[in-house]
Amino acid sequence: MGLFKRFVSQTRKPEGFLGKVMLSGMNSGHAAMADWGISHLPPMTPEKAVDLGCGGGRNAGELLKKYPKAHVTAIDYSELSVEKAKVFNQAAIAEGKCEVRQGNVSNLHLPDCSFDLATAFETVYFWPGLDRCFGQIVRILKPGGIFMICNESDGEDDTGKKYEGIIDGMKCYTAEQLETALKSSGFSEVTGDHHPSKPWITIIARK
Numbered sequence: 652m653g654l655f656k657r658f659v660s661q662t663r664k665p666e667g668f669l670g671k672v673m674l675s676g677m678n679s680g681h682a683a684m685a686d687w688g689i690s691h692l693p694p695m696t697p698e699k700a701v702d703l704g705c706g707g708g709r710n711a712g713e714l715l716k717k718y719p720k721a722h723v724t725a726i727d728y729s730e731l732s733v734e735k736a737k738v739f740n741q742a743a744i745a746e747g748k749c750e751v752r753q754g755n756v757s758n759l760h761l762p763d764c765s766f767d768l769a770t771a772f773e774t775v776y777f778w779p780g781l782d783r784c785f786g787q788i789v790r791i792l793k794p795g796g797i798f799m800i801c802n803e804s805d806g807e808d809d810t811g812k813k814y815e816g817i818i819d820g821m822k823c824y825t826a827e828q829l830e831t832a833l834k835s836s837g838f839s840e841v842t843g844d845h846h847p848s849k850p851w852i853t854i855i856a857r858k
């Protein structure tokens with residue numbers, strides 16, 4: 652495998668030296684898109700939020716800033732992402748406001764009906780089956796809980812298609828595909844937005 656493919660494949664599950672390099676740029680690289688996504692969240696005061704596929708942990712930190720009364724759990728199946736997210740959120744962890752755990756979205760070891768908000772930034776491309784993973788999110792959300800997906804590919808852009816061809820197992824979904832999968836997994840209200848000038852999409856679903 653060429654170095655470029657090995658490097659960009661670290662977005663799927665950061666590991667080893669290249670994974671560390673990838674993670675060092677991930678927090679800043681996704682910040683503008685993540686903030687755009689977060690700006691779509693409806694007014695709410697969550698007690699418990701979870702960021703799924705948290706990477707370097709910056710977006711869990713943003714949730715903690717936006718919702719100072721909330722406890723935020725950050726989950727990733729990459730040991731390196733978990734380490735990085737723990738360092739990034741160490742003050743909030745020390746205060747008991749944040750927890751970072753290793754885990755796979757397809758089999759979440761989290762209790763039923765326990766979260767008000769779940770977020771997924773730049774990660775659903777890699778999940779092993781949307782129906783199975785979305786089913787887990789329906790399970791852990793409280794009734795009326797919100798799930799937000801934010802992607803920098805709308806499934807039709809050239810960059811997304813390029814990386815889909817390079818990174819094994821990556822799938823760039825259209826907003827319509829995500830909305831259909833969310834509804835079939837049990838979400839009741841599903842709305843989406845497309846950035847006016849970039850191929851960014853955000854989808855908000857309510858349980």
Ligand SMILES: C[S@@+](CC[C@H](N)C(=O)[O-])C[C@H]1O[C@@H](n2cnc3c(N)ncnc32)[C@H](O)[C@@H]1O
Binds near residue numbers: 681706708710
């Ligand atoms: C491109 S990174 C995005 C990280 C972060 N959300 C951000 O926006 O900067 C994708 C992350 O999702 C994680 N991931 C992918 N599939 C996962 C799964 N099935 N369960 C948990 N984490 C997953 C990867 O390990 C990686 O850290």
